[in-house]
Amino acid sequence: xxxxxxxxxxRSNPTxxxxxxxxxxxxxxxxxxSLLLGLPLAGVALSGDPAGxxxxxxxxxxxxxNGDVIIGNAQPELGQGLRTTLPMLVAEELDxxxxxxxxxxxxxxxxxxxxxxxxxxxxxxxxxxxGLTNNWTYMREVGATARLMLIQAAARLWNVPxxxxxTLPGQVICETAGKKASYGELVKLASSLPMPEEAxxxxxxxxxxxxxxxxxxxxxxxxxxxxxxxxxxxxxPDMRYAVIQRSPVLNGTVSSFDDSATRAVKGVLDVFPVExxxxxxxxxxxxxxxxxxxxxxxxxIKGRKVLxxxxxxxxxRDDNSEKFWQQxxxxxxxxxxxxxxxxxxxxxxxASKTVVRHRYEVPxxxxxxxxxxxxxxxxxxxxxxxxxxxxxxxxxxxSAHAVTDIPRENIKVEMARVGGAFGRRLTxxxxxxxxxxxQKTGWPIKLQWTREDDxxxxxYRPGGTHELIAGLDESKRVTAWSQRLAxxxxxxxxxxxxxxxxxxxELYVDDFPKAMVENFRLEYFHNPxxxxxxxxxxxxxxxxxxxxxxFLDEIAHETGQDPLELRLELLGRVEEQPYSNHGGxxxxxxxxxxxxxxxxxxxxxxxxxxxxxxxGFAAHFTFGGYAAHAIEVSVNDEGEFTIERIVAAIDCxxxxxxxxxxxxxxxxxxxxLSTALELEITVRDGQVVQRNFNxxxxxxxxxVPALFxxxxxxxxxxxxxxxxxxxxxxAPALTNAIFNATGVRIRRLPIADxxxxxxxx
Amino acid sequence: xISFQINNNPVQFEGEPDTxxxxxLRDHFKLTGAKYGCGIGSCGSCTVHIDGKAxxxxxxxxxxxxxxxxVTIEGLxxxxxxxxxxxxxxxxxxxxxxxxxxxxxxxxTVEFLQKHPDPSDEDINTNIDNLCRCGTYVRVRKAIHxxxxxxxxxx
Numbered sequence: 001x002x003x004x005x006x007x008x009x010x011r012s013n014p015t016x017x018x019x020x021x022x023x024x025x026x027x028x029x030x031x032x033x034s035l036l037l038g039l040p041l042a043g044v045a046l047s048g049d050p051a052g053x054x055x056x057x058x059x060x061x062x063x064x065x066n067g068d069v070i071i072g073n074a075q076p077e078l079g080q081g082l083r084t085t086l087p088m089l090v091a092e093e094l095d096x097x098x099x100x101x102x103x104x105x106x107x108x109x110x111x112x113x114x115x116x117x118x119x120x121x122x123x124x125x126x127x128x129x130x131g132l133t134n135n136w137t138y139m140r141e142v143g144a145t146a147r148l149m150l151i152q153a154a155a156r157l158w159n160v161p162x163x164x165x166x167t168l169p170g171q172v173i174c175e176t177a178g179k180k181a182s183y184g185e186l187v188k189l190a191s192s193l194p195m196p197e198e199a200x201x202x203x204x205x206x207x208x209x210x211x212x213x214x215x216x217x218x219x220x221x222x223x224x225x226x227x228x229x230x231x232x233x234x235x236x237p238d239m240r241y242a243v244i245q246r247s248p249v250l251n252g253t254v255s256s257f258d259d260s261a262t263r264a265v266k267g268v269l270d271v272f273p274v275e276x277x278x279x280x281x282x283x284x285x286x287x288x289x290x291x292x293x294x295x296x297x298x299x300x301i302k303g304r305k306v307l308x309x310x311x312x313x314x315x316x317r318d319d320n321s322e323k324f325w326q327q328x329x330x331x332x333x334x335x336x337x338x339x340x341x342x343x344x345x346x347x348x349x350x351a352s353k354t355v356v357r358h359r360y361e362v363p364x365x366x367x368x369x370x371x372x373x374x375x376x377x378x379x380x381x382x383x384x385x386x387x388x389x390x391x392x393x394x395x396x397x398x399s400a401h402a403v404t405d406i407p408r409e410n411i412k413v414e415m416a417r418v419g420g421a422f423g424r425r426l427t428x429x430x431x432x433x434x435x436x437x438x439q440k441t442g443w444p445i446k447l448q449w450t451r452e453d454d455x456x457x458x459x460y461r462p463g464g465t466h467e468l469i470a471g472l473d474e475s476k477r478v479t480a481w482s483q484r485l486a487x488x489x490x491x492x493x494x495x496x497x498x499x500x501x502x503x504x505x506e507l508y509v510d511d512f513p514k515a516m517v518e519n520f521r522l523e524y525f526h527n528p529x530x531x532x533x534x535x536x537x538x539x540x541x542x543x544x545x546x547x548x549x550x551f552l553d554e555i556a557h558e559t560g561q562d563p564l565e566l567r568l569e570l571l572g573r574v575e576e577q578p579y580s581n582h583g584g585x586x587x588x589x590x591x592x593x594x595x596x597x598x599x600x601x602x603x604x605x606x607x608x609x610x611x612x613x614x615x616g617f618a619a620h621f622t623f624g625g626y627a628a629h630a631i632e633v634s635v636n637d638e639g640e641f642t643i644e645r646i647v648a649a650i651d652c653x654x655x656x657x658x659x660x661x662x663x664x665x666x667x668x669x670x671x672x673l674s675t676a677l678e679l680e681i682t683v684r685d686g687q688v689v690q691r692n693f694n695x696x697x698x699x700x701x702x703x704v705p706a707l708f709x710x711x712x713x714x715x716x717x718x719x720x721x722x723x724x725x726x727x728x729x730x731a732p733a734l735t736n737a738i739f740n741a742t743g744v745r746i747r748r749l750p751i752a753d754x755x756x757x758x759x760x761x
Numbered sequence: 762x763i764s765f766q767i768n769n770n771p772v773q774f775e776g777e778p779d780t781x782x783x784x785x786l787r788d789h790f791k792l793t794g795a796k797y798g799c800g801i802g803s804c805g806s807c808t809v810h811i812d813g814k815a816x817x818x819x820x821x822x823x824x825x826x827x828x829x830x831x832v833t834i835e836g837l838x839x840x841x842x843x844x845x846x847x848x849x850x851x852x853x854x855x856x857x858x859x860x861x862x863x864x865x866x867x868x869x870t871v872e873f874l875q876k877h878p879d880p881s882d883e884d885i886n887t888n889i890d891n892l893c894r895c896g897t898y899v900r901v902r903k904a905i906h907x908x909x910x911x912x913x914x915x916x
Contacts, residue, residue, distance in 0.1 A: 079859030079895050216855055223860035224848045224867060226794020226834035230860075233793035241788070266777060297797075298777070298784040370798050370806060370861045370894040419796070419861030420894045451799045659855060663900070667858055670896025693803040693892065702886035704898040 054188040057146040059106070059121050060090060060139075063187040067170050069096050074106040074121045075131050076391050077219075078421040079667075080723045081660035082131045084218045086139050088657060092211045093143030093203060095167040096183065103218050108393035108413035117394075117408060125392045127426050127535070128582055129623045129721025132656060136719055141199035146190075148200045150183055153190035157181070169209075205654075205717055214659035219417075231389035231416035232448060234376040240443045243300040243450065244274055244433060245307050246289035246457055249686040250319060250530035251279045253288045253312035261306035262292060267299025270441055271307070274433065279315050279530075283493055284402045284432040286457050286532060291437050297448050314686055316530030321682040324529050325361065328465035328486035331525040332359070336484060339503045343519030348480035352471030356555045361748040362543045363680035364463040364488075367536055368696060371419020372454040377434035378444035379404050384411040384435060385444075389418035391425040399432040404439050422671070423535035427459055455696055456688040459534025460681050462488045462506065464527075464543065468551040471519070476559050478570065481517040483507065483547070486525035490540075492533040502526040506540050508581040512548065512589070512621065515577035516570045531683060538724035541622040542672060545728025546735075546749065549618035553736045554745065563736070564600055564617070568593050583624035583720075591715060592619040595628035595649045602647045602709065603630040612636060613644075616736025618729035625725030626651040626715075629669065629733035635741045639759030643673070643734065645707035650726055653718040661722050665710040668726030674699030676731035678750050765826040767792065768836025778824035783807045785823050786833060794834035794864045798892065805891030808865035809833045815872035834864035837871065846915060847871050850908035858895035866891045870905055879909055 056062045062070040071087040083103050091098050109120030122138055147167060154172035155162040164176045173180040205212070222228040247253065259271040276288035290309055294300035349355055376387040377400070384406050390396045393413045401408045418425060434447040449457075464487025471480030489502035503524035514520050536542070552570075556563035571589040579587040596619045600606075605615040612635045619628035632645040648669045655661040678697050682689045690696040735746040744758045763774045767790060774785055781800075786792045786809070795818050798806035802820040809818045810832040837845045844852065847870050857863045869891050877884045885905055893901065 079857070081858070216852075217857065219860070220852050220855055220857055223857045223863050224834075224844070224851045225838060226792070226864050228860050229793070230796070232797065233787075235791060235793070296776070296780075296784065296788045298780045298788070302777075302779075368894065370804065370859070370892065371796065372798075418859060420859045422894075448797075451801075663855065663858060663897070666899045667896035670898060671894075674896065692801050693799050694801060698892055698894060699896075699898075700892055701889050701898040701901060704896075704902070706882045706902060708899045710899070 054191050057149055057187065057191050058142065060142050061094065061146045062104075063183045065184040067182050067184045068100050068102060069094070069183070070102050070104050072104050072106045074109065074124050075135065076124075076126050076393065076415050076418055078126065078391065078418040078425070080126070080131060080664060081217055081657065082126070084215060085132060085657045085660055086135055087218070088210050088215055089136065089139035090143035092208055093140045094147045095169055097169045098210050098215060100170065101218070105415060107415070108397055110394060110397060110408060112409045125394060127391050127423065129625070129723045129725060131721070131723070132719055133624070133721055136656070137202070140202050144200045144202055145196055148196055149190040149193050150186050152193055153186045154179070154181055157186070157189060211656050212654065212658070215657050217660065228417055230371055230419045231376070231387065232371055232374040232419070234387050234416060234446060236376060236378070236444050238444055239376070239446050240269060240293050240295065240441070241297045241300045242291055242293045242434070242437045242445050242447045243297075243304050244289040244291045244447070244453070245304050245309060246287035246453065247276070247311055247314070248456070249311060249314045250316040250683070252314040252686070254290060255310040255312035257290050257310065258308040259290075261308070262303040265294075265299060265303040265306065267295040268303040269293045269295065271303070272440060274436055277493070280493060280495060282495065284399055284429065285436070286429045293437060293441055293443070293445065300448070301450065317686040319530045319683050319686045321684070324463070324488075324527060324683070325465065327527050328525070331486040331527060332465060332467050332484055336486070336523040336525040337500060337503060338521060339507060339524050340509050340514070340520070340522040342514070342521070343480075345480055345482055345519045345521040348519035349469065349471045352480060353474045354472045354476070354559055355469065356472070356551075356558050357467065357469045358551060358554055358747060360466045360468070360547045360550060362464055362466070362546060363749055364460040364531055364682075365536060365675055365679050366455050366458045366460055366681050366690070366696060367422040367424035368455060368698065369418075369420030369422055369424055372451055373424075373430035373449040374447055375431045375434035376444070376446045377431065377438045379406070379435050379439040382406060382410060386411065386431055386435070387414045387416050388428070388431050389416045389421075389425060390428055390431065391418070391421050392428060395426070396428040396431040399428040400435045403432045403435050422537040423539070424458065426535055451692045455690050455692065459492065459532045461536030461539070461543070462490050462533045464488070464506065466547045468547060470551070470555050472555070472559055476561055478513070478517055478555065480519040481513055482521040482523065483544075484523040486527050488529045488531065488533055489526045490533045490535065499526065507544070508540060510577065510579045510581055510584070510587065511544060512592075513570050516573040516589070529683070530686060531681070531688070537671065538622055538727040541620060541724070541728045542731070545618065545620040545622075546676070546731045549620065549729060549732035550735055550745075550747065553616070553732075553739065557739075564596065564605070567596060567619070583622065587621050591626045591651050592621060592628065595619055595626055595651055595713065598711070598713065599628045599630035599647045599649050603632060603645065605630060612741055614737045614739070614741025616733045616738070616740055618732040618736060620728035622725045622728050624720035625653070625722060627665070627726045627729055629729040631730070631733040631737045633734065633737040633741055635738065635755065637759070639756035641738060641741070641755055643703060643705050645705055647709045647711070648726060648730070649711040649713055650722070651713050651715045652722050652725060653716050653720045654714055655712045656719050658712045661712045662710045664722045665712065665726040666708070668724065669710070669730045670699060670704060672727040672730035673734060676734060676749050676751060677703065678752055680750050763823050763827050765828060766830040768832055769830075774823050776823070778822065780823050782809065782818040782821045782823055782826065782831065786818060792833050792835050796861050796865065798862065803892065804862065804865075805869055806862045806865040808868040808891065810868060810872065813872070815869045834868060837867065845871060846911035847874065847908040849911055850904040854900045854904040854907060856897050856900040856904050858897055862891060862893045866893065866901060870908060874905070874909055874912060878912065880905060
């Protein structure tokens with residue numbers, strides 16, 4: 001049992017409440033126009049339907065007479081477990097037993113105001129590992145407000161002061177009066193009460209029953225019985241099925257097409273061109289193509305197979321990966337844009353006792369979520385209905401508006417469960433395509449991409465060539481550091497973006513070791529290539545984590561230092577540093593040091609190992625969270641290697657659901673290793689070479705060691721994001737382990753068969 | 762017309778005989794538990810049982826099914842909702858993340874455990890070749906061992 005905590009904000013993050021209080025009020029104002037009203041508007045149904053429902057308190061909470069509670073989730077579920085974790089926050093403050101909770105999906109809620117569109121339920125959308133942090137205070141306030149209203153209802157019913165009432169899970173009690181009532185009995189009265197003018201104080205963290213303790217994922221039962229509905233599972237009345245044959249050449253146009261064979265396929269209903277964006281122009285869809293609409297997915301696919309398209313001109317017909325990598329090398333021989341310059345890097349290098357310099361190449365990679373892109377759309381004269389697997393439902397609404405010209409308040413967007421995203425579904429190009437096809441035909445349409453469509457039409461993680469230079473003084477202390485990068489910037493088709501800003505998504509200026517090294521320089525060269533670029537889970541952190549953590553090992557090796565001691569010495573130079581990029585405002589190097597000591601201790605990295613065995617490790621700060629890996633490999637004489645053991649650790653401040661955090665750490669580690677082992681997107685004559693999992697081979701279980709530990713290590717009381725934090729150190733831990741075992745340094749990803757070739761040579 | 766069984770119910774399919782079972786299940790029979798992931802039999806998201814054997818339904822045409830018995834993820838639990846031991850193990854270990862590949866994984870594991878009732882890690886590595894893009898393999902491995910235990914106990 002816990003009492004009302006009107007004053008205690010103990011142990012909650014002092015920097016957060018102001019921000020979230022503002023959101024709390026904004027969310028209310030979008031509906032009511034009144035600043036006094038908080039978010040949970042009584043009688044407003046979860047769906048946004050204004051019809052009164054006396055079992056609801058606000059948008060998010062519905063209490064049934066039997067005591068079951070339905071909690072709405074407004075955020076996309078991609079597998080990160082938000083549909084369990086966010087309702088945990090509500091349930092904790094509402095004071096209910098979590099096994100009585102069911103989860104309901106909420107649609108996109110936007111409201112038109114004089115100042116444009118604002119959120120109805122609070123911001124919706126997930127990217128940058130912000131799904132939890134954006135909602136941490138807000139969702140707890142939703143629960144606390146509803147609890148207070150239930151208490152107020154009971155107090156009124158029993159004619160006792162509110163202060164004499166408290167709650168047990170699922171019921172309000174008044175010991176003085178000897179009364180108790182279940183939430184189910186009270187909800188009708190509670191929902192008719194005026195909203196509190198501000199959210200009540202939140203529970204002290206010491207009193208948490210649910211939050212901070214591992215909870216089972218609420219949706220496993222539906223997933224393992226085949227009931228969970230993903231975007232591609234949508235089935236609506238009179239729905240037709242569509243696929244698009246997109247230009248195989250980047251930026252290619254449709255010159256003409258012969259659809260006679262396609263139209264002869266049983267079930268094919270319509271065939272027509274879909275116009276893509278001009279090269280370099282802003283886009284709603286990615287490519288020019290020809291749509292095939294049919295009575296079934298298979299008829300559409302079959303029809304597309306026999307479609308004869310004559311493709312037109314493209315400025316990217318001569319794009320080739322080899323050319324791209326050569327251009328990068330040529331660029332690095334010149335002077336690029338100096339993006340950041342502190343101290344006197346050139347003078348410091350001249351004065352150095354030792355200079356270490358190496359180049360690394362990190363390839364373009366595809367997101368390849370297992371559920372290929374798809375979207376249901378029905379565009380009618382004055383309204384649109386979209387159901388899509390998306391990370392950004394408001395982006396889906398904007399895309400639908402852009403291609404149909406129907407006002408956004410008449411566009412209903414529902415979020416389907418998402419079969420993996422990894423950043424791919426930040427962009428809603430497939431939503432725009434589905435809307436175009438539906439508007440053209442007048443039919444409700446389910447657009448389905450094939451795997452080949454997905455791999456060949458992605459916003460790829462940019463590939464780049466990195467040159468790292470470090471200068472060390474007589475005492476082997478690193479005093480100068482430079483990273484020079486030639487890459488295709490992630491800022492893609494942004495004509496208003498000044499060239500001098502293109503480096504910003506590729507080199508995060510405050511990343512390690514800027515704050516630790518007096519003379520520090522970042523230099524950038526943008527190498528334009530026709531491949532679309534975008535955010536791939538952890539974006540540049542995964543790339544730069546590999547490069548920087550590999551280079552640290554090289555410095556240690558070439559100057560006879562211990563790679564752990566070298567890192568700890570650098571991390572120990574600064575107690576706390578300002579961090580201006582996403583994940584700031586500060587970075588605490590000691591938190592990385594703590595994890596490094598932990599993982600290297602667990603794997604006992606100083607122990608003597610037999611020939612062919614080696615250990616490597618790395619640590620990196622991503623978006624507010626800290627992670628480290630230590631990996632042990634064995635390598636045989638042919639250069640075939642096996643990952644024998646993985647120790648991973650994450651410090652996400654405070655783990656709200658340690659079970660979900662551990663799952664993310666396990667998955668992020670495997671994602672990073674899978675990508676580093678075999679994955680690369682290449683271009684030949686303007687076309688993406690890879691097609692499907694046969695030549696874009698993601699890791700399967702046989703390469704995942706049975707010895708795999710994933711440790712969740714709390715640090716304080718402030719949760720950070722989790723989804724992207726566990727990737728960056730994994731690949732360099734692996735290649736550092738390979739070096740430790742063999743003396744062969746992998747400086748290019750993917751690793752593929754490089755080690756085998758090196759050891760033969 | 763092709764006659765076969767899905768989850769013990771007799772069905773007839775009058776569409777194009779070259780239709781992959783996967784698309785017949787999803788579009789025609791409205792059973793969407795089997796997922797489309799690659800269409801080339803690589804990822805295993807579409808795995809179902811045909812006469813008791815785990816098969817990729819994306820590369821199995823309906824024309825090959827005359828008289829056969831298909832079981833999908835929807836038909837794996839008993840009629841009264843009792844989960845199969847593999848599903849039970851998946852539930853206990855909280856295996857899924859996005860969940861898209863998991864029905865296929867479970868169908869593959871059910872057959873695998875019939876052949877390897879007490880599997881080693883090496884048995885798992887050699888025989889389980891479904892793809893999980895979220896990287897749930899650590900928990901998949903644990904759940905497979907747990908399912909073997911549950912199955913042994915249930916006998």
